Amino acid sequence: MINPMVARLITRIGYPLFGLVVILGAWVLACWLGNLPTVVLPTPDKVFHAFIARFDLLMSEGWVTVKETLYGFLLAIVIGIPLAVAIANSRPLNLMFYPLLIALQSVPKVALAPIILVWLGTGMESKLAIVWLVAFFPIIVDTVAGLRSTPRELLELADSLRASPMQVFLKVQFPAALPFVITGAKVAITLAVIGAVIGEFVGASEGLGFLLLSATSQLDTPLAFAALFALSFLGIAAYLLVELAEKLAEPWLPPSSQRH
Amino acid sequence: MAFGTIRNVRKVFSAGELISRSREPVVALDDASFDFEQGQLVALLGPSGCGKTTLLRIVAGLISKTSGSVNIGGREVTEPLGDYGFVFQSPSLMPWRSVVDNVLFPMEILKNNNKAARARANELLGLVGLSNFAHARPHQLSGGMQQRVALCRALIHQPKLLLMDEPFGALDELTRLEMNDLLLRIRRETGASVLFVTHSISEAIYLSDKVIVFSRRPARVAREIQIDLPYPRSQRTRFTAAFTEAERIASEALGVLPPGSEAETETGAAS
Numbered sequence: 001m002i003n004p005m006v007a008r009l010i011t012r013i014g015y016p017l018f019g020l021v022v023i024l025g026a027w028v029l030a031c032w033l034g035n036l037p038t039v040v041l042p043t044p045d046k047v048f049h050a051f052i053a054r055f056d057l058l059m060s061e062g063w064v065t066v067k068e069t070l071y072g073f074l075l076a077i078v079i080g081i082p083l084a085v086a087i088a089n090s091r092p093l094n095l096m097f098y099p100l101l102i103a104l105q106s107v108p109k110v111a112l113a114p115i116i117l118v119w120l121g122t123g124m125e126s127k128l129a130i131v132w133l134v135a136f137f138p139i140i141v142d143t144v145a146g147l148r149s150t151p152r153e154l155l156e157l158a159d160s161l162r163a164s165p166m167q168v169f170l171k172v173q174f175p176a177a178l179p180f181v182i183t184g185a186k187v188a189i190t191l192a193v194i195g196a197v198i199g200e201f202v203g204a205s206e207g208l209g210f211l212l213l214s215a216t217s218q219l220d221t222p223l224a225f226a227a228l229f230a231l232s233f234l235g236i237a238a239y240l241l242v243e244l245a246e247k248l249a250e251p252w253l254p255p256s257s258q259r260h
Numbered sequence: 261m262a263f264g265t266i267r268n269v270r271k272v273f274s275a276g277e278l279i280s281r282s283r284e285p286v287v288a289l290d291d292a293s294f295d296f297e298q299g300q301l302v303a304l305l306g307p308s309g310c311g312k313t314t315l316l317r318i319v320a321g322l323i324s325k326t327s328g329s330v331n332i333g334g335r336e337v338t339e340p341l342g343d344y345g346f347v348f349q350s351p352s353l354m355p356w357r358s359v360v361d362n363v364l365f366p367m368e369i370l371k372n373n374n375k376a377a378r379a380r381a382n383e384l385l386g387l388v389g390l391s392n393f394a395h396a397r398p399h400q401l402s403g404g405m406q407q408r409v410a411l412c413r414a415l416i417h418q419p420k421l422l423l424m425d426e427p428f429g430a431l432d433e434l435t436r437l438e439m440n441d442l443l444l445r446i447r448r449e450t451g452a453s454v455l456f457v458t459h460s461i462s463e464a465i466y467l468s469d470k471v472i473v474f475s476r477r478p479a480r481v482a483r484e485i486q487i488d489l490p491y492p493r494s495q496r497t498r499f500t501a502a503f504t505e506a507e508r509i510a511s512e513a514l515g516v517l518p519p520g521s522e523a524e525t526e527t528g529a530a531s
């Protein structure tokens with residue numbers, strides 16, 4: 001008999017670890033069997049070596065991408081949530097913009113990146129604009145959906161007590177919408193990383209996306225892969241940050257079984 | 261004048277308020293009139309969709325009426341007066357608040373959330389047998405327990421009038437009978453006036469001093485039935501001749517029972 005703690009540890013960590021080993025094995029095998037040169041596909045150890053040797057470079061370029069991602073994301077929250085409140089509470093605004101937002105949600109906003117670069121140049125501003133653009137939609141759409149899903153009874157209860165609009169918002173609508181806001185933020189943060197990298201691809205002089213491009217153009221494929229891994233860590237870390245925010249908000253959230 | 265007078269209230273939902281897709285105005289309530297005294301429990305009985313919820317919303321001042329008048333405690337109701345208690349069909353608790361904080365919600369809105377309010381919240385939770393659950397979250401409670409919390413929330417600010425919209429309609433029969441007895445007990449202890457919407461004939465009679473029977477939509481008052489069953493009532497009351505007689509009259513007024521030999525002529529609905 002295995003004790004249940006150990007059993008859980010095996011399923012939680014053992015299996016994913018095993019999956020990772022399988023993939024690394026396939027990678028090494030592909031390099032050997034295909035006899036691929038390092039320029040095409042470096043072996044994992046070469047990538048690891050590049051990661052360690054160029055760590056400082058990866059960190060400094062990574063920091064640029066982190067700033068673009070987080071600032072753009074925060075901008076999307078700061079602008080998206082108040083706009084969502086306005087749209088959810090005003091019938092004309094709702095009729096005017098909500099269908100538009102839904103329609104625009106499935107448009108690939110990153111396609112605007114080249115145009116935004118023409119407008120704002122190759123610096124931080126254009127990256128912020130692109131990140132904001134991709135992160136804004138899931139946040140505003142989910143927040144509006146959350147605000148509109150506030151049970152009618154709760155609104156009537158507040159009304160019957162002559163609650164002020166501010167009280168209704170703070171004590172009823174926003175807490176009711178919070179699980180939706182968090183769902184939107186999780187999608188938004190993932191898109192934000194993608195937006196930052198695309199922005200750097202289209203035109204930049206710093207950042208992990210830029211590093212990736214310049215490394216491939218110099219045929220330094222191990223460094224390109226190292227940059228790719230750094231980007232992955234960045235994406236995961238950003239997502240975990242939102243999950244942390246969710247954990248902190250736990251006391252105000254309904255049990256996860258009832259979440260959307 | 262009676263404590264509450266509802267006179268010729270009519271409601272037509274027209275463009276702007278309509279929830280349905282159709283542009284046609286909906287006559288939700290044709291003509292409702294009745295009175296009630298302070299401390300009375302009046303049951304509003306009618307087929308579903310006849311306009312009972314609409315009438316409660318109008319009495320609460322939550323929506324406007326097309327014509328007629330509603331007067332509660334000497335004040336004409338045109339907007340929420342702030343001293344009603346509301347209990348809905350679903351408990352409608354806030355999942356992000358503990359039980360006691362749900363009960364205290366009205367006091368927060370009324371900016372009265374003081375020590376006395378907390379004491380009263382605990383007292384009310386004791387009255388409905390939920391003292392041990394004050395700090396639980398709503399989802400940890402059964403449907404009947406949640407509805408008891410909703411009842412406490414409706415009573416916390418000592419409202420003049422309690423509006424209950426099919427509050428026990430979603431509960432199983434046994435829980436519903438328990439809740440009926442609980443409501444009778446709470447009425448005795450708080451002296452609250454109650455408008456109680458239901459589509460259960462026996463529940464309406466068991467709880468009330470007066471049953472207002474509504475016709476199909478658009479609702480008119482089909483019949484007003486005085487219930488003179490003595491207090492305190494218990495489940496035995498359901499098996500008395502007076503109770504059965506009231507059930508017969510209500511069934512006829514609702515049109516589920518063809519008038520018998522000694523049937524009286526209907527008032528209102530037949531016009």
Ligand SMILES: Nc1ncnc2c1ncn2[C@@H]1O[C@H](COP(=O)(O)OP(=O)(O)O)[C@@H](O)[C@H]1O
Pocket residue numbers: 273277278279280286287288306307308309310311312313314315477
């Ligand atoms: N905002 C609205 N727009 C259009 N029709 C409505 C609206 N509110 C209620 N109704 C209609 O009015 C009628 C009465 O509704 P309601 O008062 O909820 O009935 P009850 O509570 O007796 O079941 C129903 O047919 C309902 O569809």
Ligand SMILES: [Mg+2]
Pocket residue numbers: 309312313314425
């Ligand atoms: Mg109803």
